[in-house]
Amino acid sequence: MAEVQKGLEGVVVADTITSLVNGVEGKLIYGGYKIEDLAENALFEEVVYLLWNGRLPNTTELEELRSAIAREAVLDENLITTLEGFPKDANPMAVLESAVAALAFYDGESEDLSVEAARRKAVRLTGQITTICAAWDRIRKEQAPVAPRADLTLAQNFVYMLSGEEPDKTASDAINVYLVLLAEHGMNASTFTSRVVTGTGADIHSAVVAAIAALKGPSHGGANSAAMKMFLEIEDPANVEQWFQDNIKSGKRRIMGIGHRVYKALDPRADILRKHAQALAESSGNTRWFEIADKLADTALSDEYFIERKLYPNVDYFSAIVLYTLKLDVDMFTPLFAMSRVAGWSAHIIEQIQNNRLIRPKANYVGPQDLEWKPASER
Template sequence: MTTARGLEGVVATTSSVSSIIDDTLTYAGYNIDDLTENASFEEVIYLLWHRSLPTQAQLDELKSQLSENYDIPQEILDHFKMYPIDKVHPMAALRSSVSLLGLYDEESDIMTDEANYRKAIRIQAKIPALVTAFARIRRGQEPIAPKKEYGIAENFLYMLSGNEPTAVEIEAFDKALVLHADHELNASTFTARVCVATLSDIYSGVTAALGALKGPLHGGANEQVMKMLTEIGSADNVEPYILEKLNNKEKIMGFGHRVYRQGDPRAKHLREMSKRLTEQNGQPELYNMSIEIEGLVTGSKNLPPNVDFYSASVYHSLGIEHDLFTPIFAVSRASGWIAHILEQYANNRLIRPRAEYTGPNMQKYIPISERG
């Protein structure tokens, strides 16, 4: 056996959901650039789950199925109100509430293909409502019911603020959802597949994925990027702040990626969205600071920005609280998790790697009375 820390370079399975080849990301063979410019998030959901783009009739059916399942049980809303609101991170609330959803689904443990697809629809439809409901409840506000005629992006922004989002905001958020939908065998996706490979249910798989996404080295990075931008405060402080971090060999969140060598192909789309939105809301300094940070970090360490770096200023410009950035990642990535979960079920084998033992050998039991 050979070992690889973090399983780096190890090919653990085959998949037709998405690929990263020569720094190009594709969903079912479609280049992410093509999809970001042309496809809606709902089209991408269909693509990931079926490996083909939908016809208009198929897309209409999917949208109808999602809209019919937007609502979440009142018991979960009541449960949110029991949380220690000032101490609970929204990712912890989302992780727990998705697990709770399984308790109210009569098909939770039915493992037929048809039942799993119906559960996939319910989970994808309800996650945006869970995130926005918790966000409002912790502010002392009542949750806002989704509008059946709205898509996921428009509904999320509406349910969060209570205001009708602009066309630019809807477009930007929808593109962000497309960009985050799947990313091959990342940490949370691998976690989901390991979980359901035991033939555990889909709610367990998505809950396990949420637990992995919660970490700052995965989904939490964009929240840390916004924290950094807030600490810097103004363009005058960018250079001394970043140079101090670089001199101290501190990690700067939002840069570099294990599987990309020439740069994350998603970053350029979010960079452009950041420019448009920060100009629209009168905060162009956020974009300008980000550009300067990119120049310093990439110039010094040859680390280009990843998807998290510019998504921070995009979400901030949409008026979204910073600790909701990772739950938004989950709103999108649930589509990819579900695609991989369904693929795992379809050709399952228990995932059980080995570990190279590095501890002592040939130890002999000593009675407790004789231990020093």
């Protein structure tokens, strides 16, 4: 019997030019560029272009992509009406799954499976997912959704559509960094899901819906909301030690936002986000949540259990503090992850279409054989 690689650990399933995740040294590269340089300098749209084209855009190409995403971010009125009919307490990730599935109804190219159509649909999906996230947050608060503006970047548009006011620079710059950092990450669970669906010949909307579903879980994108709930539960930096003893040392729970399948060193994105979280917390005048997160990370990093297993904060740990300080609702954190990761999903979907073969692994059958059939009345 073939040996099972539980969780497909170490299994290589594709060649890609999107990103390199070096888990041993804690390095991340998108299309040849260090994540540190991109986080410092790049507009999210520049990263999107890089992931979809394998090179950075010039000024004209960047402006074309920025304006196309902004223009295409408008939602069909019928979709807004559908969103208004959803229960106001619905999980925003479930709303996003449903809304993205419905986007296909209003996309004239939804069943065109060519690479060219996938590229055009990727532009639309990138803009529309942002609009859905902002619109849903307003609709559930009984506020009218705000349409995207053609002159803004995606990060600015999100802040604008959420508040209905001229986008604040600090907030939109922080959202831009967040989007850049989360855009792509190798063969993670949601990206693999999107490739599996694409491998069957299904369309990009279906692949992205499936990816959103995979992202929802707390072992993947759901960890950012779960991390924030944990910080809120701890309540005060003075409670960290006791909380760690009661919940983590006792083996009852895991620290959300810590540990990674690939990184056995500090996730470089966590380092960048920590600095942003600290700066935002200090300028907001409330450092409590940052202090809790930092103290808990220090406690874990000096604990034998975490040291032995090489468990470090991942991207979701300090991003929770960044998003909370920007006053986003905790259950909106994972939809924001999707807003960014749609760039990486689309890049992988396009690569998969260009070099496709049905993804179909095997399982070892370990059940009984040669059982004798008996009718239900005799069982």
